[in-house]
Amino acid sequence: MTPSSAQQIAHRLKLRHLRFMKVLSETINLSDTAAQLNVSYPAIIKTRQEIEAVLGSRLLVGRGGSTELTDIGRSLARYSCQILDAMDCLGEDVIAQRDGLQGHVVIGVRLQHGLRWLAPALVAFMERQPQVSVSLVDGLHEDVARDAVDLALGRMGPPKWLGTLNFEAFMPIRSVVVSSNPAPPVCHTEGEIDWSELLDHHWCLPPDGTPLRERFNDLIREKKLSLPKRLTTFNDMTTHAELHRAGSFLGICTDMSALEMEREGIVRIITPPIVALDDQLAIMWHATRPLRPVTRTLKEFLLHRARAAPAIERTASS
Structure with missing residues (x-):
């Protein structure tokens, strides 16, 4: 042409x-x-x-x-x-330039400690921008990709989303294996944990397609083992905690969530942080569609707040 x-x-x-x-x-x-x-x-x-x-x-x-x-x-x-x-x-x-910033932003968030970081940041933003409203929903990568949410806060996850989504990582996330308290008998053994034995027990795991579940699946495949035959999936830490409170399960979660449940006597941490499950907490948005002014302004506010936070404050939340 x-x-x-x-x-x-x-x-x-x-x-x-x-x-x-x-x-x-x-x-x-x-x-x-x-x-x-x-x-x-x-x-x-x-x-x-x-x-x-x-x-x-x-x-x-x-x-x-x-x-x-x-x-x-x-x-x-x-x-x-x-x-x-x-x-x-x-x-x-x-x-926005004529009458002031206004509008509504939908934010997807799932991690409990991510929400704890996000909540005060949103309060500070809405005090500055009183004509802006925000909805917090359960949503991650796929929801951003299909425009169900404007921004999301969660694990970066696998690289398959690069190009579809943009990420700004600002906080490390480390994950451990936990057992219900009292723990299954295998968890009382001394020395290195035998994954083949652990996988024979009933597990609580995030659903397929979530970043932590995909990392866990990859870890088990690398060990040439099969995924647990008995498992129950959960989509939030409240459900995860209640399952452990009611039954005898093994599970994976962030070290911060594990420590909180351990203090409450719900679980016992049975592994140190597993490097293969390491990730970053990130703000994510659609890579190819222009952000509305209200969404762009909120995103920039959150990123500035994340970068300005002392390193000890960021890592203490992970």
Whole structure:
């Protein structure tokens, strides 16, 4: 394609074309696209024809339920979403500079000590920005990737998320193996712990797909052992603690959470921190979509607060 052709494409595409492509990429159906945009079906057909005339290429291939976007259609849809997101951010940025920062941010957080760090930081931010509201929900990597949350605070996890998400790590996380109190008999043996024996017992583990579970699975595979046949999954430390309080389990958690449960007489720590489970507490956000001004400002505030905290304060929370 010659430079002039590229310029003609950029000049002839309109915002309504981009909105059409964004909705079409979600529905892959012209009737549903017409309904979502609240226009007639003939108007949608005309819009499709206008775009195809500009591109010199079809947008869709197939019929009925097997319809899909062409490669060029997917490219245009991707750029359309990015441009429209940027336009939305532009509007919010103008309003923020004119009327003051405002809006709502959804933050995903799961780690208990991460929440303890985050809570006072949010209070300080909202005192500075009284027109901003925040929701705290259970959400991590996948939730950021699909825009269910704006920011998340949790383990960095495996490198598979790099490129999809951006990370700023600021606090080390070390993890240990714990046993319910009283512990299973194998945990009373002296000397080095036998993983093959431990794995015969009932475990409490985070669900598949979470960073700590993936690191644990990798550790067991490296030892050429099988994962526990008896396990119960938990999604928060309150559930983890109550399971140990009620039954006899082995489990993994951060050393800080383990020490708290040990002080309460719920568990006993049976390993020193396991290097293979080490991670970093990080703030994460979507890598390819522009952050709204309110989200960007909160992210920068949290990162500044994290960098300014004394090292002893950060590591004491890990």
